[in-house]
Structures are given as structure tokens and as C-alpha cells.
Amino acid sequence: MSAYVCAMTSQHHDHDHDHSDLSETELRVRALETILTEKGYVEPGALDAIIQAYETKIGPHNGARVVARAWSDPAFKQALITDGSKAIATLGHVSRTGDHLVVVENTPTRHNMVVCTLCSCYPWELLGLPPVWYKAAPYRSRAVKDPRGVLADFGVSLPKDTEIRVWDSTAETRFLVLPIRPTGTEGFSEEQLAELVTRDSMIGTGFPRTPGAPS
Amino acid sequence: MNGVHDMGGMDGFGKVEPELNEPMFHADWEARVMAMVRAMGAAGAFNIDASRYYRETLLPATYLASSYYKKWFLGLENLLVDKGYVAEADIAAGHAVQPAKALKRGSFALSDVERIMVRGKFDREATAPARFKAGDRVRARNMHPATHTRLPRYVRGHVGVIERDHGCHVFPDTAAMDRGENPQWLYTVVFAGTELWGADSDPTLKVSIDAFEPYLEPA
Numbered sequence: 001m002s003a004y005v006c007a008m009t010s011q012h013h014d015h016d017h018d019h020s021d022l023s024e025t026e027l028r029v030r031a032l033e034t035i036l037t038e039k040g041y042v043e044p045g046a047l048d049a050i051i052q053a054y055e056t057k058i059g060p061h062n063g064a065r066v067v068a069r070a071w072s073d074p075a076f077k078q079a080l081i082t083d084g085s086k087a088i089a090t091l092g093h094v095s096r097t098g099d100h101l102v103v104v105e106n107t108p109t110r111h112n113m114v115v116c117t118l119c120s121c122y123p124w125e126l127l128g129l130p131p132v133w134y135k136a137a138p139y140r141s142r143a144v145k146d147p148r149g150v151l152a153d154f155g156v157s158l159p160k161d162t163e164i165r166v167w168d169s170t171a172e173t174r175f176l177v178l179p180i181r182p183t184g185t186e187g188f189s190e191e192q193l194a195e196l197v198t199r200d201s202m203i204g205t206g207f208p209r210t211p212g213a214p215s
Numbered sequence: 216m217n218g219v220h221d222m223g224g225m226d227g228f229g230k231v232e233p234e235l236n237e238p239m240f241h242a243d244w245e246a247r248v249m250a251m252v253r254a255m256g257a258a259g260a261f262n263i264d265a266s267r268y269y270r271e272t273l274l275p276a277t278y279l280a281s282s283y284y285k286k287w288f289l290g291l292e293n294l295l296v297d298k299g300y301v302a303e304a305d306i307a308a309g310h311a312v313q314p315a316k317a318l319k320r321g322s323f324a325l326s327d328v329e330r331i332m333v334r335g336k337f338d339r340e341a342t343a344p345a346r347f348k349a350g351d352r353v354r355a356r357n358m359h360p361a362t363h364t365r366l367p368r369y370v371r372g373h374v375g376v377i378e379r380d381h382g383c384h385v386f387p388d389t390a391a392m393d394r395g396e397n398p399q400w401l402y403t404v405v406f407a408g409t410e411l412w413g414a415d416s417d418p419t420l421k422v423s424i425d426a427f428e429p430y431l432e433p434a
Binding site: 025026028029030031032033034035036038039040041042043045046047048049050051053054055057058095096097098099100102115117118119120124125128129131132133135136137138139140141142143144145146147148150153154160161162163164165166167168169170171172173174200 | 220221222223224225226228229230231232233234237239241242243244246247248249250251253254255258260263267270279283285288291292295300301305306309310311314315318322323324325327328329331332333334335336337338365366367369379381384385387401403405411412416417419420421422423424425426427
């Protein structure tokens, strides 16, 4: 059903408010795109190319490769913690990463967690676009005050004396958590290690998978 | 501004609800909005700080009730109208009826896509020496600008320690308002949970923000 038809019919179906609201938004978005194209601000096809680039070039596979390399190569890990952007630039197979990337390492005594309380700042080249929960009020409001409560929502718990460090992304610096390498992975290749690295483990709201556990 | 976007420490929003196998976009229009924001920003219609400010200035009820990309759309529309790139008459007609306004970097072309897939650079040459160094105790100023700022309310008036110096960066407070890049020193400042939230805080909690020098005073 076209958005236009949808919006018209929904006027007769007040119970379906969310649906009609969405359709109205869709119409307004289309109109704005028409205006921008007609005014010559955006070359036809350029918006499709942006969307395609987001859908294919970025994603947590990039971050997972960085983490797997850090787990495998102590010199790289040290370089990564010293200057994240510079170290990642030496990995040819990872999507180009912007400046000011700070990599923060989890240890048995310290757990790191990343939030943006003011909007949605996120290292998207390495993790893809942020999930809805990262951008929504429950996470943004509570991560800095009750991180253990937030972790419980993810089914994650930490020993009670583990220090929790929450990084609020208030500037153009971006943070990537380097999780602890799972036990039982001795002799794993970087490719095998990368398979264990989850998006949430790089935000600090989860742990990497352990070998043999269901994914 | 003391807006509803400044959510750190607020209560009552409920549980975090992760979505299993979440798609990148939940509707096609969301992808179009994201692409329009990126393209028009790259073409020079606005900077990243202005785009954030325009989302913050949505009415609080609208901000809270709108999905993420709905906020992006509403902010984009307001921004393009205020900056003169789109006229109210264009929006009312659903297509361009007023002439275009020249963009700072020309129209956004297919060949620009690769460039925008890397975040921008925000560090700048220092114009003055850094006032603070790692280890210094600082207080986040009790300041309440009515315009854009990146100093969250929950740290204002509280004492923390400088952990890291990031060099000089574009200052969002002026950049968002078209008052220039005005580069300022940027520091990671760490606060104890008990300093921010009182005696009932989780004693293992530390929270850091990245704070521009004008947000800080010696403590």
C-alpha cells in the first residue's frame, strides 16, 4: 500500500494512530527529498549510495577484527591503547576509522561501558549505526547512575567489587571497549577470535562469546 | 540548554530493551533521513553541532514521543528552513517553489560518499597553552547556557580529576550557534559515583566526560 493511500485511509481509523503517524512522516520525508533534489542540493543517486555504504562498509565486523588483533598481538594492543585511530589505520582490512578513537581495556578488576547521555555518539565505523536502545532514554538516563542495573537488563552481572567505569561520549572522541579474551581460546586464529567478539562486548554491555557456546 | 535531551541521571524511563537481530533501519524513510542529514551537512548547510542543537530544541514532549529518526527529520527540516536552504512554501507545496541557496561546498555528489564514511577531524591548532594537566582536580562549572553545550547537567558543580588531555578541539558551544570553531582544550575528567550521586551511589562507579576547558575551573 502506498504511504499516501495509507495516510488517507487512516484518517478513518483513529485507533491506528501510530500507523497514520508513520505514514505522515513518510510523506514529509519524501517531500523534503524531492525539494532537496529539485533545488540541486543532492545529486540523484547520492542518497542511495550513502545508504548502501552504511549497509555494506561499516559494522561490528570491523570492531571485531580490531579486538581479535589486539588479543593476538601484544604490540598492536599497546599501540591501540596509546592511539586507537593510528593503530587501526595500520590494519588494511578494516574500514577507515576517524580520528580521536580511544580504546579502553577491560581487566579482571575494571569493566568499561560507553554511553552518550546527550545524543547518540558512537564509533560507527567500527560498530555500525547504534542500536535503538543505545539512542533511547532508558539507557542514556541510567547508564551513568546505575550501570549495574543496566547490565542486569542485558542479563550481565559483574563481581561486586569490580570497578565500573562509564565513558560518557560528550565530545568528538569515540570509545571502543576492548573486552577480556575468553578462556579456552589458546591457539585460535584471528578469524576464529573475531567470531567471538559481539557488538555489545565492544560497548561494554556484554561479554564475548565463549568457544562452543551457542551464538 | 537545559533540555530534555540531557538525560544522564534521570529516573523513570524503564528498562533497556535490546531488540534481537535489529535491522539497521526500521523503515525506508529512516534511511532517507539519515542520508539527507549526512549529505546536507557534508555540503556545508550546517555543522554537526548545529544539527544536534536543532534536535535539542524540539519541544520536550515531541522529543520524548518521537523515534530517533523522526527527531532527525524534524531537526533537519527546521534547520534547513532557518538557514534559508528550504522555504516554508517549498514544504507546503511538497516540491521546490523558491530558488535554491548556494551551499558552502556545492551540491552533494556521488563522488562525496566515500569521504563522509569517515568521521570528521575536530582537532585544531592550540591558540593558548593548556590550563590543566593530568592529575589536576577540577570542578565542572555551575553554568546553564540557554544555547548548545556539551556539559551535561549531572556533573555541574562536581569535582573530578583530569585523566587525559586530547589537545584542542572545535568548541561545540560556539560552532553550533554559527559563532565559529573557537578551538578549546579538551580533557577526559573522571568523577567518583559518590561525588555525582551521593552516599547511596554504587561505590565501584566512576564516570568520565570529555570536557572543554571553559567548562572547568580549578578545585
